[in-house]
Amino acid sequence: MIRPQDLLCPKPEGLYCAPGDFYVDPVRPVDRAVITHGHADHARSGHGTVLATPETLAIMGERYGRDFTGQQQAIGYGETISHKGVEITLVPAGHVLGSAQAVVRWKGLTMVVSGDYKRRRDPTCPPFEPVPCDVFISEATFGLPVFRHPDDREEVARLLRSVQQFPERSHIIGAYALGKAQRIIRLLREAGWDRTIYVHGALERLNALYQKHGVDLGPLAPRHRGRQEELRR
Numbered sequence: 001m002i003r004p005q006d007l008l009c010p011k012p013e014g015l016y017c018a019p020g021d022f023y024v025d026p027v028r029p030v031d032r033a034v035i036t037h038g039h040a041d042h043a044r045s046g047h048g049t050v051l052a053t054p055e056t057l058a059i060m061g062e063r064y065g066r067d068f069t070g071q072q073q074a075i076g077y078g079e080t081i082s083h084k085g086v087e088i089t090l091v092p093a094g095h096v097l098g099s100a101q102a103v104v105r106w107k108g109l110t111m112v113v114s115g116d117y118k119r120r121r122d123p124t125c126p127p128f129e130p131v132p133c134d135v136f137i138s139e140a141t142f143g144l145p146v147f148r149h150p151d152d153r154e155e156v157a158r159l160l161r162s163v164q165q166f167p168e169r170s171h172i173i174g175a176y177a178l179g180k181a182q183r184i185i186r187l188l189r190e191a192g193w194d195r196t197i198y199v200h201g202a203l204e205r206l207n208a209l210y211q212k213h214g215v216d217l218g219p220l221a222p223r224h225r226g227r228q229e230e231l232r233r
């Protein structure tokens, strides 16, 4: 009888798969890592080999430089690779571009490591896909019922109402550079805002990467080159 901890167990470096000899989202450099998505608390540089979606590898390359790992192994959503008898499949997590749940199968036992995920629609990445499994290892950053996020489209509509009401004022939105910023920009486009959006320099390369992967962010301009009058318009 196989126990879950025979397949995946916590170690100081991160969640370790002994039969496959790899880690999922390790916090320290390891020989072989499966990375769920590009956020810095999951994706670190210095591993021997990184297996991830092509988008996550591109994000890591953008953030850490091309030599962020010895070797890269890209697998698309739904593809399965077998390593030392352990099957690994990456399935959409609906969190940011390229984000994936790691589905690990071995001797009839299926375990899913969710990584960060959300079940709400996000116009910048494919939706979270539930996978039948024996053990689900879940992130739960906002898991407590006390967290009740409002409807994102309603929030964007509220923002655009304010822009209409106070056209002489700049509206500044603070958002995490990978994922959140592009989601808000995309939601603004869906709500009909087709004018230039000025962005902080820290967002430029990731915005370009999203665009390259087919997420249309519309007209953007760097904030530092935007004149004061432009911001007021």
Ligand SMILES: [Zn+2]
Pocket: 037, 039, 095, 116
């Ligand atoms: Zn994340």
